[in-house]
Amino acid sequence: MHRFANPARFLRMAKVILPYSSGIAVLSLAAGLWFALAASPADYQQGDSVRIMYVHVPSAWMGMFCYVAMAVFSAMALIWKHPLADLLAKATAPVGAAFTFLCLVTGSLWGKPMWGTWWAWDARLTSMLILLFLYLGYMALINAFDDPERGHKAAAILALVGAVNIPVIKWSVDWWNTLHQPASVVKMGGPAIDPSMLVPLLLMALGFKAYWISILILRGRAEIAAQKIRIIRMAQIHAASRGE
Amino acid sequence: MESVSTLVQMGGYGGYVWPAYGISAVVLALVLVASLLAARKNEAELEQLQVVRRAGKQRNAAAQAAVPTDALSVETKE
Secondary structure, eight states, rough: OOOGGHHHHHHHHHHHHHHHHHHHHHHHHHHHHHIIIIIIOTTTTBGGGGGGHHHHHHHHHHHHHHHHHHHHHHHHHHHHTTHHHHHHHHHHHHHHHHHHHHHHHHHHHHHHHSSSSSOOOHHHHHHHHHHHHHHHHHHHTTTSSSSSHHHHHHHHHHHHHTTTTHHHHHHHHSSSSSOOOOSSSSSSOOOSOOOOHHHHHHHHHHHHHHHHHHHHHHHHHHHHHHHHHHEEEEEHHHHHHOOO | OOOHHHHHHHGGGGHHHHHHHHHHHHHHHHHHHHHHHHHHHHHHHHHHHHHHHHHHHHHHHHHHHHOHHHHHHHHHHO
C-alpha cells in the first residue's frame, strides 16, 4: 500500500486513470439511463415509479461504499501516518454525502406514491439520515481547526467511530421489520430481480463508481496542490521572519 | 409524439420519476464542477508560486556569481 503513498506517484497514476474513469462513467451512465428510463419494463406492482430505483439503489450503495472507503483511508492515516490517506478520505466525503442525500431524496419521491408518505421513522431511513449527518459532521470537523493536522486527526476518529452505522444500515431491514423492503440484489441465493431490471441497476452502479474515481482524482489533486501551497507559504513566512 | 408524452407521463408517475433524475443530475454535476474548479484553481496558484520561487532562486544564484563575496556581505549587512 505504501507504493501509493507518494503524492508524485499518485499524480502520475491519476493522469493515466482519469480519462478511463471519466469515459466509463459517461458511457455507463448514458447506457444506464437509456435502460432505466426507456428500455426496461414497468413493474407489475409499482408501475413506472420503479424507475426511481435505478438511481435510488445505486446512490444508497455509493453512500455506504464511500463511507467505508473514508473509514479505511482514515484508519490508514491514523495507524501508518500515510500522507495521502487523509487527503483521499477528505476527497471522498463530499461524494458520499451527495449520494446519501440523493438516496434520501429519491427514496422520498418513490415513497410518496408507493407508501403514501414522503418520510417515515423507519430503521433503514433513519440510519441513512444518520449517515448523512456523519458525512456533514466529518466535513465540518476536518475544516474546524487552524492546524490541518489536528482537523484531519479529529475527523478520522469521527469517521472510524461512525463506521458502526454501516452494518446497522445494511441489516436494519432484517433487524427491524418496519417499512423499508429487504434486499433483493445482494442476498443469499442470488438476486431476486429480473435481468431486464438488473441491467440498468448495475450500469448505473458502475457509472456512479467510475464517477467517484474521477472525483477522487480531481479532489485529490486539489488537496495535494493546497498542501504544497501551504508548505511554500510557511517557508516564505519563516524566511521573512529570519530577515532574508 | 405519443411516445414522448408517454415518456413524460411515466404512467402517471412522471411527477416523481423526473424530479428524482433531475435532482440527481444537478447534484452530481455540482460536485463535479466544484471539484474541477478546485483542482484548477489550486494547481494554477501552486504553479505561480513555484515560478516566482524559481525566479527568485535564479536571481540569487546570478547575484552571487556576479558579485564578489565581500561586496555581497556588505550588501546584506545594510
